[in-house]
Amino acid sequence: MEFAFIIEKFILIIVVFVITLVIAMYSTLAERKVAGFMQDRLGPDRAGIFGILQPLCDGGKFFFKEEIIPAGAHRPLFILGPTLAIITACIGSAVIPWGQALTIGDRVVELQVADVNVGILYIFGVVALGVYGIMLGGWASNNKFSLMGAVRAASQSISYELAMGLSIIALLMVTQSLSLKEIVAQQEGFVNWNIWAQPLGFLIFLICAFAETNRVPFDLPECETELVGGYHTEYSSMKLGLYMFSEYINMFVSSALMAAIYFGGYNFPFMYDLGLSANWITIIGVFVFFIKIIAFIFFFMWIRWTLPRFRYDQLMNLGWKMLIPLALANIALTGVFIILKDKFF
Amino acid sequence: MQSLSNRKKILEQEPMNFWERIYLPAIFKGLAITLRHFFMKKNTIRYPEETREYSKNFRGMHSLKRDELGRERCTACGLCALSCPAEAITMIAAERQKGEENLYREEKYAAVYEINMLRCIFCGLCEEACPKEAIYLDGPHVPPEYLRKDFIYGKDKLVEQPFINLEELSLNK
Amino acid sequence: MTVFYFVAFLSLFFAVMTIISKNPVHSVLYLVVTFFTFSIHYILLNAQFLAVVNFIIYMGAIMVLFLFVLMLLNMNEDSEPLKSIFVKAMGVIAGMCFIIILAASFKVLQTSPPLEIINPEIGLVGNLGKVLFKEFLLPFEISSILLLTAMVGAVLLGKKDKKKA
Numbered sequence: 024m025e026f027a028f029i030i031e032k033f034i035l036i037i038v039v040f041v042i043t044l045v046i047a048m049y050s051t052l053a054e055r056k057v058a059g060f061m062q063d064r065l066g067p068d069r070a071g072i073f074g075i076l077q078p079l080c081d082g083g084k085f086f087f088k089e090e091i092i093p094a095g096a097h098r099p100l101f102i103l104g105p106t107l108a109i110i111t112a113c114i115g116s117a118v119i120p121w122g123q124a125l126t127i128g129d130r131v132v133e134l135q136v137a138d139v140n141v142g143i144l145y146i147f148g149v150v151a152l153g154v155y156g157i158m159l160g161g162w163a164s165n166n167k168f169s170l171m172g173a174v175r176a177a178s179q180s181i182s183y184e185l186a187m188g189l190s191i192i193a194l195l196m197v198t199q200s201l202s203l204k205e206i207v208a209q210q211e212g213f214v215n216w217n218i219w220a221q222p223l224g225f226l227i228f229l230i231c232a233f234a235e236t237n238r239v240p241f242d243l244p245e246c247e248t249e250l251v252g253g254y255h256t257e258y259s260s261m262k263l264g265l266y267m268f269s270e271y272i273n274m275f276v277s278s279a280l281m282a283a284i285y286f287g288g289y290n291f292p293f294m295y296d297l298g299l300s301a302n303w304i305t306i307i308g309v310f311v312f313f314i315k316i317i318a319f320i321f322f323f324m325w326i327r328w329t330l331p332r333f334r335y336d337q338l339m340n341l342g343w344k345m346l347i348p349l350a351l352a353n354i355a356l357t358g359v360f361i362i363l364k365d366k367f368f
Numbered sequence: 369m370q371s372l373s374n375r376k377k378i379l380e381q382e383p384m385n386f387w388e389r390i391y392l393p394a395i396f397k398g399l400a401i402t403l404r405h406f407f408m409k410k411n412t413i414r415y416p417e418e419t420r421e422y423s424k425n426f427r428g429m430h431s432l433k434r435d436e437l438g439r440e441r442c443t444a445c446g447l448c449a450l451s452c453p454a455e456a457i458t459m460i461a462a463e464r465q466k467g468e469e470n471l472y473r474e475e476k477y478a479a480v481y482e483i484n485m486l487r488c489i490f491c492g493l494c495e496e497a498c499p500k501e502a503i504y505l506d507g508p509h510v511p512p513e514y515l516r517k518d519f520i521y522g523k524d525k526l527v528e529q530p531f532i533n534l535e536e537l538s539l540n541k
Numbered sequence: 542m543t544v545f546y547f548v549a550f551l552s553l554f555f556a557v558m559t560i561i562s563k564n565p566v567h568s569v570l571y572l573v574v575t576f577f578t579f580s581i582h583y584i585l586l587n588a589q590f591l592a593v594v595n596f597i598i599y600m601g602a603i604m605v606l607f608l609f610v611l612m613l614l615n616m617n618e619d620s621e622p623l624k625s626i627f628v629k630a631m632g633v634i635a636g637m638c639f640i641i642i643l644a645a646s647f648k649v650l651q652t653s654p655p656l657e658i659i660n661p662e663i664g665l666v667g668n669l670g671k672v673l674f675k676e677f678l679l680p681f682e683i684s685s686i687l688l689l690t691a692m693v694g695a696v697l698l699g700k701k702d703k704k705k706a
Binding site: 100139140141144145147148150151152154155158159162170173174177178180181184201 | 566570573589590593594596597600601602605606608609612613665666
């Protein structure tokens with residue numbers, strides 16, 4: 024392993040990390056702005072022009088607030104909870120290909136931190152691990168509402184992971200690869216996007232992504248109207264901040280994943296017909312990718328301020344009795360289509 | 369139970385059809401509504417910079433008026449205190465001394481005039497009761513205070529600023 | 542090799558911690574860490590698919606369910622049932638048997654010839670799938686039927702008895 028390679032990856036990791044955090048920070052502002060606009064209000068607009076400094080103020084507030092650890096809480100796990108939540112949220116973005124390779128001098132720089140052979144499954148694993156942060160925090164608080172939130176989070180995430188995995192299997196049958204880099208590279212142009220091949224699979228994946236990130240209408244673990252604050256009832260100051268932050272980072276990573284595997288990632292229509300050099304195509308591609316991601320984040324928020332929360336039994340019914348059979352049917356349909364295509368075309 | 373008005377209507381809920389059961393069309397309809405609101409005109413008034421216009425008959429803080437010569441109109445007759453349903457107004461009357469004709473219009477005046485703004489319900493009955501057109505509820509909102517005693521407004525806060533003739537002022541200079 | 546010894550030490554350490562920790566929730570958490578070290582072992586062997594699947598299924602699903610049940614039970618020392626002498630005696634006998642088996646196995650211990658990896662990509666998804674669906678198709682399908690049976694049985698047990706309700 025050469026020195027330049029390590030430096031290159033190091034810089035890339037730092038950049039990805041910073042971008043992730045900045046986007047998560049501004050998602051908190053965007054959420055409040057979108058909420059305001061959809062309710063005919065303006066949202067926060069006092070800190071800076073258009074409220075642009077609001078996330079900094081919120082962060083400062085989180086850091087300087089009094090930190091309370093309840094007397095009956097299990098101290099180590101109480102601290103471990105938010106730590107795990109934020110770590111698992113952050114490491115998910117490692118396998119996402121942000122763009123094609125950049126050529127600087129005679130070096131080819133890949134815009135992906137790690138091209139893991141089983142990239143999609145890696146993200147699944149990280150998501151599966153994310154529920155530990157919520158569960159440990161909820162249990163360690165020694166509070167029945169927190170425990171309820173933790174238990175809900177666990178059962179919800181397991182139920183929806185199943186449907187999510189099944190919807191991905193159909194996609195993998197089309198792409199023939201688990202590596203995110205290859206999956207994105209296959210979707211050149213516009214007609215090759217996987218959304219056209221897998222509309223039903225995308226719908227199932229989208230719904231499960233909402234459930235896995237604990238966003239409305241699946242935010243039962245924190246459900247203010249029933250459980251006070253759910254799993255983070257007992258948390259204060261930056262620990263609460265970390266939980267909220269990890270939710271937004273999860274949203275960003277799952278938006279990036281959806282944009283990458285269903286909407287072509289950095290590919291955009293007519294990318295090779297414009298007569299641009301390879302580096303320019305890469306740079307535009309990265310921008311296009313981020314536009315897609317931001318569109319998905321907006322969609323997350325749009326849904327949040329449109330739909331009410333599910334009841335718990337409805338949630339379970341939807342997961343087990345609707346999405347899983349649908350995903351299975353989707354796999355079967357995809358298989359039939361692939362065989363027919365091989366036979367007749 | 370038997371309907372007395374004969375207008376009772378029994379609603380029958382039909383079982384949902386396929387499109388209603390999968391909820392997606394309903395969800396898209398909801399999304400369309402929220403998106404429409406996203407681009408609508410916002411109702412927010414950015415308060416300190418913009419203020420909402422008051423209605424013409426808004427009743428705010430009281431003011432004790434002066435006449436055209438700058439003399440206090442109030443004669444401490446006590447009709448306002450009598451008419452006040454919240455018993456917010458008290459006053460102590462005094463007799464006008466020689467040399468005070470330019471201060472008080474009538475021979476009797478209110479030496480102390482207090483309105484308890486916490487009791488006042490801003491009904492405007494004092495305004496209607498006053499025979500001398502001395503009290504009007506034409507001010508802004510009563511500002512917030514930290515102490516209850518600060519809500520008892522005396523003459524220092526209630527009486528209108530003395531009439532200043534700008535031309536006279538400039539002539540004196 | 543040093544990486545292997547370090548990770549192996551970690552797995553053994555956390556496995557022991559799983560057994561000796563008093564709090565059942567701690568036990569489960571140590572078990573999770575143990576599984577995590579197993580995943581690292583798989584990666585060291587270049588079996589990325591197995592590593593990730595171990596990660597998702599054992600750490601992400603089964604252990605979450607364990608934790609779920611333990612959290613709901615709220616077990617602590619007060620609620621622990623008293624163990625009878627009979628149970629303790631059984632434990633001692635079983636432990637002895639285990640030690641005898643271990644000791645016996647040491648007798649037949651011999652070093653196997655070093656494993657030669659013919660194809661370094663053998664642990665990757667494509668190869669694994671080909672092996673599963675060509676050479677081992679029948680066992681694979683039979684095990685899937687076994688799992689299905691278990692699932693049907695669980696659903697049956699979980700369903701409410703209509704006569705009693």
